[in-house]
Amino acid sequence: MSTTGKTKRHSHSGWVRLTHWLIALAVFVLLYSGVAILMVHPRFYWGQAGNDLMRPLFEVPIGPNYHTQQFSAQIPFGAGQGGAATADRLAEPWNQNGWARSLHFLGAWAFLFALIAYLTLGTLTGHARKRLLPKRGELTRHALRQDIKAHLTLPMPAPPPGAPYGLLQKLTYALIVFIALPLMVLTGLTMSPAIAANWPVLLDLFGGTQTARTLHFFSFAAIALFLLVHLTMIALTGPVRHLRAIILGA
Amino acid sequence: MGNDRILLSRRGLIGGLTSSSALLLTGCGESQPPTYGNLLRMGDNFTYAMQRSxxxxxxxxREYDRSEITSMPATGTYDPAIPSTGAHDPEAGLDYAMLRKGAFADWRLEVTGLVDRPTSFSLADIKRLPRRTQITKHSCEEGWTAIAEWTGVPLHSLLSACGMQPTARYVEFYTFDRNADNIDMIDALHPQTILAYGMNGRDLPIGHGAPLRLRLERQIGYKSLKFLRRIVVSDRFQDLGNIKSGWAWYNGI
Structure with a gap:
């Protein structure tokens, strides 16, 4: 009575569905609170230090603090301080970090536990190796070109939900779960003064607090882009059956 | 009452020795930090317990080289004597303006509470105590950072000069810009926790908390209170403002 027939498809197993939704919920909370935190200081730097008196790498035009901070004239700290200066900030900026930071770290705990569970089970069950990473010989220029072409023409290829995944699908999932998500955790931890004191290797790994913050932002941008594409693909290839598969497993 | 005292001091000892596992288990006693009620504050509490354990x-x-010192803005209250800056207390502001006019010669730091010798220190008294200079990174909750050199007395040196009692659990700080905050003994006795009177080789500028500020290097910037006027050593946790105003009490992250 099996509906899957002879083509062996793997519906999402229980632990995949559970960790998927836990991570999804945590990521939603982290995106929401993260944007609120970003809006307080939408400037990015490279290295250990960066602030309003230093030149930013780039600024994100978001929120009421973008290009609005007012400072008194700069007063140099004195000879031998390499031009370092101070200035008084003349008005309090927009700041919702009281709840945003606490919510971010609450979400981060849930995210961390769910991600660890996912990566551990993914490794132990062979889920990662068998279904997410391209098989030997699968990743060829020809196959890649074919899959890209298939995604550029309508109707979109729409195999049933679950593995085996297409080549682009595998590469995207692998990039997100093995690189972008763990990078969020590591760059986030690097920004913590207590954690960086305990593991200064984090500062060396990323080249400083502000570099870690900038990479945290780039990684966030990659995950946000992924979410957009992920939701679009689901909408285009049968949202009802996809939702049923990731919720009920059938 | 006698029993209470013994209980508190024993708890203090347990808390001091094993830090956070005891914290998690004993949870909501009055002498335990922090007295939280909502989900966000419970998250903060969990972070505190996890970081402590x-x-x-x-x-x-990490300490940096002199050549790595950077610019550093003065944010929050940059002058308690000016009514328009930050959280202002008119009376304390007036006091501060007077003291500043006299180059802080009449300024005193009161240390009271659970100490054998409550003391009122002048700036000169504090400068005679052991001195530590460190070039460290300030991490503001807003997202910016700055590297500066700080010179001051380690808090543990000041506390032992006053004969800190073994029942001490928290050190409270009160300031001229109407701020108040407290830290646990792990942070209070940490070698890099100093009361700084010098910045980048000069007297601490007004904007950065003259004449004396806390440097609490393993927490976020707003825990390093500026414009200190009074320190109280206590055996119980009380919310001196952060939690009431919606901010985390512990900020190691």
Missing amino acids: LLSTTSLV
């Missing part, structure tokens, strides 16, 4: 209590923050 997973991280070394004595790890030092």
Whole structure:
């Protein structure tokens, strides 16, 4: 009575569905609170230090603090301080970090536990190796070109939900779960003064607090882009059956 | 009452020795931090417990070279004597304006509470105590950072000069810009926790908390209170403002 027939498809197993939704919920909370935190200081730097008196790498035009901070004239700290200066900030900026930071770290705990569970089970069950990473010989220029072409023409290829995944699908999932998500955790931890004191290797790994913050932002941008594409693909290839598969497993 | 005292001091000892596992278990006693009620504050509490149990209590923050010193804005209250800056207390502001006019010669730091010798220190008294200079990174909750050199007396030196009692659990700070905050003994006795009177080789500028500010290097910037006027050593946790105003009490992250 099996509906899957002879083509062996793997519906999402229980632990995949559970960790998927836990991570999804945590990521939603982290995106929401993260944007609120970003809006307080939408400037990015490279290295250990960066602030309003230093030149930013780039600024994100978001929120009421973008290009609005007012400072008194700069007063140099004195000879031998390499031009370092101070200035008084003349008005309090927009700041919702009281709840945003606490919510971010609450979400981060849930995210961390769910991600660890996912990566551990993914490794132990062979889920990662068998279904997410391209098989030997699968990743060829020809196959890649074919899959890209298939995604550029309508109707979109729409195999049933679950593995085996297409080549682009595998590469995207692998990039997100093995690189972008763990990078969020590591760059986030690097920004913590207590954690960086305990593991200064984090500062060396990323080249400083502000570099870690900038990479945290780039990684966030990659995950946000992924979410957009992920939701679009689901909408285009049968949202009802996809939702049923990731919720009920059938 | 007698029994209460013994209980508190024993708890103090347990808390001091094993830090956070005891914290998690004993949870909501009055002498336990923090007295939280909502989900966000419970998250903060969990972070505090996890950091206290997973991280070394004595790890030092990285110190930098003089050549790595950067610019640093003065934010929050940059002058308690000017009514328009930050949280202002008119009376304390007036006091501060007077003291500043006299180059802080009449300024005193009161240390009271659970100490054998409550003391009122002048700036000169504090400068005679052991001195530590460190070039460290200030991490503001807003997202910016700055590297500066700080010179001051280690808080543990000041506290032992006053004969801190073994029942001490928290050190409270009160300031001229109407701020108040407290830290636990792990942070209070940490070698890099100093009361700074010098910045980048000069007297501490007004904007950065003259004449004396706290440097609490393993927490976020707003825990390093500026414009200190009074220190109280206590055996119980009380919310001196952060939690009431919606901010985390512990900020190691």
